Amino acid sequence: MRQLRSKGSTKRVKLVKKVRKVAPYLAPVVDGVEAAQDLDVTMQTLSPSSSQTRCLVCKGGKMLCGKSSCPLLHRLYSFLKVKPLLDRTDLEGSSPPGVFVGRFGWPKVYAGPLVPPVIGDTSIYDSPEDWMYLDLNQILEYRYSLVRGMHRVSVHEPEQSGRIIDDTRDMTLSSGPVETEVLFKKRPRRPLRLDSEVQPMGPSAMLDKFVLGTMKGHKRLERAYEDRDLKAAPAVVDLYNNDVNLTKITRAFSMGSFGIGGNRRMVPTRWSITAVDSTVGRHFRAQVKEHSFINEYRVYEHNFLGDHFKILMSPEAWSYELVEAWFPGTSWNPSGRHVGICSDWEPHKGRTTYASIGGCYYAVRAMTTEHLAKERRQASVVVLRESRPSHLMPLGVWKCREIVREALRQPYLRFDTREEAIRYMMSGFRINLQSWIDGGSLLARQLYQRRLTDFVA
Numbered sequence: 001m002r003q004l005r006s007k008g009s010t011k012r013v014k015l016v017k018k019v020r021k022v023a024p025y026l027a028p029v030v031d032g033v034e035a036a037q038d039l040d041v042t043m044q045t046l047s048p049s050s051s052q053t054r055c056l057v058c059k060g061g062k063m064l065c066g067k068s069s070c071p072l073l074h075r076l077y078s079f080l081k082v083k084p085l086l087d088r089t090d091l092e093g094s095s096p097p098g099v100f101v102g103r104f105g106w107p108k109v110y111a112g113p114l115v116p117p118v119i120g121d122t123s124i125y126d127s128p129e130d131w132m133y134l135d136l137n138q139i140l141e142y143r144y145s146l147v148r149g150m151h152r153v154s155v156h157e158p159e160q161s162g163r164i165i166d167d168t169r170d171m172t173l174s175s176g177p178v179e180t181e182v183l184f185k186k187r188p189r190r191p192l193r194l195d196s197e198v199q200p201m202g203p204s205a206m207l208d209k210f211v212l213g214t215m216k217g218h219k220r221l222e223r224a225y226e227d228r229d230l231k232a233a234p235a236v237v238d239l240y241n242n243d244v245n246l247t248k249i250t251r252a253f254s255m256g257s258f259g260i261g262g263n264r265r266m267v268p269t270r271w272s273i274t275a276v277d278s279t280v281g282r283h284f285r286a287q288v289k290e291h292s293f294i295n296e297y298r299v300y301e302h303n304f305l306g307d308h309f310k311i312l313m314s315p316e317a318w319s320y321e322l323v324e325a326w327f328p329g330t331s332w333n334p335s336g337r338h339v340g341i342c343s344d345w346e347p348h349k350g351r352t353t354y355a356s357i358g359g360c361y362y363a364v365r366a367m368t369t370e371h372l373a374k375e376r377r378q379a380s381v382v383v384l385r386e387s388r389p390s391h392l393m394p395l396g397v398w399k400c401r402e403i404v405r406e407a408l409r410q411p412y413l414r415f416d417t418r419e420e421a422i423r424y425m426m427s428g429f430r431i432n433l434q435s436w437i438d439g440g441s442l443l444a445r446q447l448y449q450r451r452l453t454d455f456v457a
Contacts, residue, residue, distance in 0.1 A: 308428070
């Protein structure tokens, strides 16, 4: 739980997160209880909710919410483009491939393929690694084009759940798009919700029949699936180290394709993303701790769709913090009057509880540790995220991951002192340094805690 503070104001209100553990299956899926503690994903609700009255008065023209354009109209235009193609119970299309495993009702959930009404190379429809420089409307069109087929399944029996789930799992082991035929029990429906906090998703319907066309398997994914003596965590790391991207790994992970034979479980998509990010981050973090410190203060930065990220790396032992500042009118601070700040961090030895920020914490950690491990260096890392009103809606954890990945690809700015580096970072932000310090933990320690080296001449 963190406090909110705006620039030039001393008034504070609380950003409330209610947390309940809902992931008891993780211990057998990943490599041991210690890893499971790091991945114990939680349900989160944020307060307060947005006002519908304001939307009725605005009608997308007056921008009363403070955003640069109306997120509801963006959703409407993107949804209407694909809606005429989906007004039937049968569908032929090339799946990217994509799958979705729900979380409600766990351990009995709805799972199935994601299929667009398009034949051909549809890989980009479910490939966030390629979305960095796309505009919002194009990303929404990809999201809404993927029709979700739903089939009720127990997560404890991924390989005894029938032909539909078997074919869906096989599809995730493909090296590219797969032509499919889908028959729904009813026409796919998903009313357009006037709620700017809900992540965009295409229509859905219960599956009656699902038929795969010919497909070419991905050799490394198939090898990991067939090895029933290989634990899930080593499988994930090995695949990523051999250039299999995180989206493909997550799909297969969510369908229960990895792990010791008797311990394999299907994992809801939302949780599998965090599990894969955390597993990769833990692997690279162990390597980073073995290397020597960087020899300067570095600042990396990148902006995309209203999110402004700056990364400070200091020549110290590994530690990590992510601090997020949400302006009024943004997704998780829709009707607030002050900037909302929340953060989580870990010392050199790591953490044993789930980060309250959620999946972004692990996505960003995975990218920063990978960068340092490849460079064979160690550093303390503080990541600051400023989400401004031009951040129109949540698009998924992938956005944080890819912004940070892109920032780390760019040349960094070098500084001789921490003060110089922080002064530069603040010059590009709208909120002041004291607000960042009040909202975080590690940054304050670095600025104010004295070290033995400070007393050495």
